[in-house]
Amino acid sequence: MDRHEAKVIINPTASGGKVGKRWPDLRDVLAAAGLRFSAELTQRPGHATEIARSALREGFRYIITFGGDGTVNEVVNGLVVDNQVHPDVVLSIIPGGTGSDFVRIFDVPRDAAQAFQATLGAGCRAVDIGEIRCIRDDKAVRHYFVNTAGLGFDSETCARVNRMSKRISGTIPYLAALALTLVSYRNKDVEVTVGGQLVRGRLNSVIICNGQYFGGGMWVGPQARADDGIFDIVLLKDLNKVEFLLNVPRVYRGTHLTHPKVETYQAKEVHVEAKQRMFIQAEGELIGEAPATFRILPGALKLRV
Template sequence: MDIQKTMPQTRAKKPDASTIPRTAVIITNPTSGSYARFAHDLEEVVTFLQQALWQVELKLTQSPGDGSRLAQEAVEQKADIVIAAGGDGTINEIIQELAGSETALGVLPMGTVNVWAREMEIPLESAGARDVLLHGITRQIDLGRINDRYFLLMVGVGFDGEVSHSVEKTHMKRFGVLGYLFTMLQMSRQFRGFRVSLTLDEQAMSTRALQIVVGNTQLYGGAVTFTSKAKCDDGLLDVCIIHPGSRWRFLLLLRDLFLRQKGKKELVTYKTGKSLEIRSRTPIALQIDGDAAGQTPATIQVVPGALKVIVPLVEPEGIFSRKAELKQEKNVL
């Protein structure tokens, strides 16, 4: 049973009357640790958008899978925008139903890291994020698909997949970034990599790896850029393979990744392609958009132009392969 709220009128800065009235559904998880902190902000966002003559519904999830179900209903009702009020996990659940539709994805960043918001330079505070919803532009971007699930950001195979699975099993997720860092430090002492067979656009290779990141976008974990050349609208996926090496060489690589150094890096193989098959003798853990998600084998493909997204009018540099057509895509008359 859906829960819908009519939000009380709160004080909010009145929006510009030149914006186009739209229909929007906000989906959020009331059991998440951040909901209590952001509940008042959500009330103000709803009031702000209603003052712009938007028709807005706030829908709260009650059980796993509700995010996808509510997004599907919004698509069927031909809503203009579904707004994910949460983190990257909430976004991933919602895009499963928005893919291939005319309903655009909007974001109110309320998660732990908010990688997509950081990638698009969407303000992390609600006042700035709601302005992007109202005055931003609509872009058509690619999605990745691993087996039967879409991803917006990346797929991780290997070390980060094992970390994500361990975090889920030990309930370290409630500690946020610290929980992940603690688990990474523990597991780094024993993880020695894996042998894997890859087929990238029919080109086969076999190698040993610590980590494979398949990226639709650049930013990873809010801090580093494994797939630093990725464009979210170029019809390609970027593949970064981290090979085993000495601890010193690995630390140097981490330094370069955190500092976002350009140029060729030791221990790294970097490729692009439209499809990737991953096979291993023993199953290797996966993560999708930051959440634990099964094991190898896996088939990964790019789905060009699969998703409409609302992004700031001034777009971040380097993430799009082409400029927006403002007259067609800007959310104003």
């Protein structure tokens, strides 16, 4: 393997299978640009993590993902070893999934070929990674994310999205799942320790932001920066169903932060405990449940987009 060769990890099922159909064209674009690469398509959930880990062992240092936020999340979890990423590893993200929310903050073109062309002239930037320590199947686990993680209404909505058909992409599945979750969801009794401050009470959601967007374009953390070494935390407090529904449009504009039942904090570490069972999503994928601790890993990942 040539040390300058790239490993391309493709999720062919992302965006209702559109990524798989578009890959041959993108492959031709990569080859025409003179990029030396080895490509591998994922075959099952978690496979991108396995591919990324194998790529590191084989000596690859430039990794390109073509898929959605879930694919990016899996790849990042394959790149982190002992809470750090090899200093020579660089990641590029070609958006192709249902949401592709993380790269919105970098103004990455939505067209795959244009997104790749943009990487050719791009320098590397160091971005933060979020570490999550939580419970899954009664065992302590560790997981990583680069965009957003959340508990409560947020995570239950993501669970519904993942059960839906991916043939319809974008905002529609998220809004449909949101409406269905709204019918049955009950706010939780939660304790959040953020920056040494304890917040206790009934909460709708706890959202930990490294990036700014989730849910196919919802501007949930407009003040977040992926390279500032600190989380932006958004607490949706005891909103009733009507209050929640009326504020959904404000989330797309980023104006929900002024609502009296929305609180924001900044911290390098957050701890969440709940009296009721409370699941956790990272980049739209369910990864465990509370109690959970979130910690920032400043500048841990080199990104070229």
